[in-house]
Amino acid sequence: MLGQLGEGAKFLAGGQSLIPLLKLRFANPEHLVDLNFIPDTSFIKEDLGALRFGAMTRHAEIEHSALAKNIPVLHDCAAGIADMQVRNRGTIGGSLAEADPSGDWANALITLDTTVHCLGPDGSRTIHLRDFVKDAYTTALAHDELVTEVEVKIPPKGSSGAYVAFKRSAPVYPSASAAVQLIMADDVCQDAAIALGCVGLTAIRATGAEVALRGKSLDDKAISTAAEAARAAADPQSDMRGSAEYKRQLVVALVKRAIQIAARRVRGEQVEGTHLYA
Amino acid sequence: MPESIPAMAPLKRFVVSVHIRVNGKSYAREIEPRMLLVEFLREACDLTGTHVGCDTTYCGACTVLMNGLAIKSCTMFAVQADGSEITTVEGLEKDGKLHPIQQAFGDSYGLQCGYCTPGLMLSAHQLLSENPAPSEKEIRKAIAGNTCRCTGYMNIFKAIELAGRNMKGA
Numbered sequence: 454m455l456g457q458l459g460e461g462a463k464f465l466a467g468g469q470s471l472i473p474l475l476k477l478r479f480a481n482p483e484h485l486v487d488l489n490f491i492p493d494t495s496f497i498k499e500d501l502g503a504l505r506f507g508a509m510t511r512h513a514e515i516e517h518s519a520l521a522k523n524i525p526v527l528h529d530c531a532a533g534i535a536d537m538q539v540r541n542r543g544t545i546g547g548s549l550a551e552a553d554p555s556g557d558w559a560n561a562l563i564t565l566d567t568t569v570h571c572l573g574p575d576g577s578r579t580i581h582l583r584d585f586v587k588d589a590y591t592t593a594l595a596h597d598e599l600v601t602e603v604e605v606k607i608p609p610k611g612s613s614g615a616y617v618a619f620k621r622s623a624p625v626y627p628s629a630s631a632a633v634q635l636i637m638a639d640d641v642c643q644d645a646a647i648a649l650g651c652v653g654l655t656a657i658r659a660t661g662a663e664v665a666l667r668g669k670s671l672d673d674k675a676i677s678t679a680a681e682a683a684r685a686a687a688d689p690q691s692d693m694r695g696s697a698e699y700k701r702q703l704v705v706a707l708v709k710r711a712i713q714i715a716a717r718r719v720r721g722e723q724v725e726g727t728h729l730y731a
Numbered sequence: 732m733p734e735s736i737p738a739m740a741p742l743k744r745f746v747v748s749v750h751i752r753v754n755g756k757s758y759a760r761e762i763e764p765r766m767l768l769v770e771f772l773r774e775a776c777d778l779t780g781t782h783v784g785c786d787t788t789y790c791g792a793c794t795v796l797m798n799g800l801a802i803k804s805c806t807m808f809a810v811q812a813d814g815s816e817i818t819t820v821e822g823l824e825k826d827g828k829l830h831p832i833q834q835a836f837g838d839s840y841g842l843q844c845g846y847c848t849p850g851l852m853l854s855a856h857q858l859l860s861e862n863p864a865p866s867e868k869e870i871r872k873a874i875a876g877n878t879c880r881c882t883g884y885m886n887i888f889k890a891i892e893l894a895g896r897n898m899k900g901a
Binding site for chain 2: 469487535539541623624
């Protein structure tokens with residue numbers, strides 16, 4: 454249908470980013486195709502070692518899902534996006550397809566093995582998340598293609614994660630965010646995935662920080678070394694949310710906190726992690 | 732004076748029919764698809780209790796319930812609510828009696844200018860229908876999307892807590 458309407462047409466998912474952009478005249482589509490009336494596009498299922506999220510699954514549905522709680526980085530992310538009203542409308546598929554550099558989902562999901570299922574006039578295809586987000590507001594989706602499902606591999610035993618973001622108030626995008634996923638064995642870090650949000654054109658994998666944790670027990674020194682490596686990986690811009698230096702400083706604090714929460718969760722502790730705001 | 736003013740191309744007005752239940756009453760209207768839900772409520776239904784504060788998805792003054800869930804009615808098109816059940820502040824009162832949430836906002840001085848109050852009461856409505864005895868932390872989280880520039884929020888927390896207690900007793 455979008456093909457018939459031409460280049461001036463756009464899909465409308467939860468609308469919590471697109472409608473504000475329309476009001477600002479930043480987006481000027483001639484036609485909107487509302488995806489909200491399509492049945493069976495909102496679901497959370499466990500299937501063959503993966504969690505599958507329908508593209509139109511609302512942030513609030515993920516926040517309250519017992520299945521999603523098993524992967525804490527997903528719960529942390531969903532529970533802190535904007536505010537209750539926005540979480541009731543906004544969708545995981547819409548967030549990924551918009552690819553806002555400050556969006557939460559891409560940053561949380563990039564620390565997991567995440568595949569995006571897409572559908573277009575030529576059929577369906579799956580794209581790994583790292584190949585899906587190309588640039589700020591730019592994805593691998595063709596103009597007439599949409600996201601149908603987000604598939605997340607369930608992490609192995611001995612792993613846990615955390616997503617921590619700092620924002621100036623609830624309804625706004627974070628100033629910076631950090632996602633951490635750890636695999637531990639006998640208090641030694643076997644593997645780590647660390648990603649930074651809002652401090653680059655896309656979510657940034659802080660590979661230096663990951664290397665700093667691998668094979669280490671997670672004492673203060675290892676965590677500090679990793680956080681400093683994350684600071685070096687961040688590439689923030691000064692804007693109304695803060696100066697570049699301030700955001701680098703935030704990255705250090707958020708990465709430390711996320712690693713600490715993830716490590717405690719691996720040990721079976723119940724620790725709250727989510728967005729922080731004044 | 733110019734001899735002739737070129738005629739403006741007639742505006743193509745494209746309207747669609749919607750059928751939205753608001754506070755238990757059916758509203759069938761012919762509207763432009765670009766009309767926001769908050770405009771529909773205020774202008775097509777004359778229900779002006781729902782306020783427009785920022786019109787940028789920030790302040791929550793336009794919060795209403797759609798099928799029981801709090802949403803910002805400035806961030807949704809009215810056509811998207813076709814077939815839905817909307818509750819606005821006008822729908823809280825029953826048979827001339829204030830809803831316990833309204834009563835508690837009054838009793839606890841949970842409002843001053845009142846502009847944000849309808850939205851806050853509907854966010855509180857979703858919270859209390861899921862959790863009648865919320866902690867202050869849970870209240871803070873539920874109303875984080877509603878900005879109040881008068882009260883400093885403390886009396887709003889008290890009002891929501893009181894409303895929860897009174898609703899449980901009811």
